[in-house]
Amino acid sequence: MNTVIVGASAGLGRAIAERLAADGHALYLIASDAQDIEALVADLGIRFSIKVSGESLDHLQAGGGNLVGAGSVSSSRGRRTNSVYAAAKSGLETYFAAMRHYMAGSRCRVQFYRLGYIQTRMTFGQRLMFPALKPEQGADAIVKNLGRDLGAVYLPWWWWGITTIIRFLPWPIFKRLNI
Ligand SMILES: NC(=O)c1ccc[n+]([C@@H]2O[C@H](COP(=O)([O-])OP(=O)(O)OC[C@H]3O[C@@H](n4cnc5c(N)ncnc54)[C@H](OP(=O)(O)O)[C@@H]3O)[C@@H](O)[C@H]2O)c1
Incomplete structure (x- = not known):
């Protein structure tokens, strides 16, 4: 299943992302901080071999x-x-x-x-x-x-x-x- 999680880099959102990743879901993760989201995307991709990508609001602010x-x-x-x-x-x-x-x-x-x-x-x-x-x-x-x-x-x-x-x-x- 494909899932978009807004607020994925910490707390409940992160826990849900990890749980879904462990179950093999494809994820699209969104948060406000680019470094956090990049680290999480890399981490989940490596640990669970899932299709995962993400975006941060920082891109909109800075770019x-x-x-x-x-x-x-x-x-x-x-x-x-x-x-x-x-x-x-x-x-x-x-x-x-x-x-x-x-x-x-x-x-x-x-x-x-x-x-x-x-x-x-x-x-x-x-x-x-x-x-x-x-x-x-x-x-x-x-x-x-x-x-x-x-x-x-x-x-x-x-x-x-x-x-x-x-x-x-x-x-x-x-x-x-x-x-
Ligand atoms: N038409 C009007 O008179 C009118 C008036 C006031 C405001 N608006 C607003 O304008 C916006 C566009 O309306 P529209 O008339 O262009 O509608 P539309 O022709 O029905 O197109 C809606 C688009 O949104 C996608 N979509 C619907 N539910 C979705 C979901 N849960 N997740 C992801 N994508 C979803 C549809 O794709 P799928 O078919 O793949 O779901 C489709 O591409 C809406 O927010 C609407 O409330 C429209």
Whole structure:
């Protein structure tokens, strides 16, 4: 089995990595310190003869790079139809805000998108209330923004207006909406 472990260089993550390596799993290990992760990759590869590789956040900080997150406009306000998805996207946005803070001063840039509708299999066959971007249009905007210290932005930008209305709709009205 193939397993990705984030936080693999110490503590519980390391113990899980060693246990899985002993059972012959292929591993991809991620941590913040390059030396730790390189040493662990070499150690597990030699001791257990498994397929193992890894990456550290140091590469992004020192070598430069981009950390790009795909959020959603759905996290602007929890609704009965989107509870798990919106909660996950809210958590992801908070994580990216923390990563932006963590990476400040480094050569890594963090961008997070509150995405509106996109014409992908996720929306295929659905009746959408607003126009959907082509995936290529989304990609174009995201690639143009690489290298920018952007924080969280709406894509397309006009979802800002829609989500602001939804967020501030008074509860007596909001609770009647079937959205
Ligand atoms: N489409 C929209 O209208 C819309 C709106 C707002 C936000 N978003 C967000 O935009 C992002 C991309 O959405 P999309 O519309 O492009 O989706 P998509 O067409 O369904 O593509 C999703 C991609 O993610 C991979 N994937 C799914 N689950 C995975 C998992 N557990 N581990 C690893 N890879 C996984 C899929 O590969 P496999 O098929 O191999 O799993 C596929 O390559 C998502 O985060 C989505 O929430 C989309």
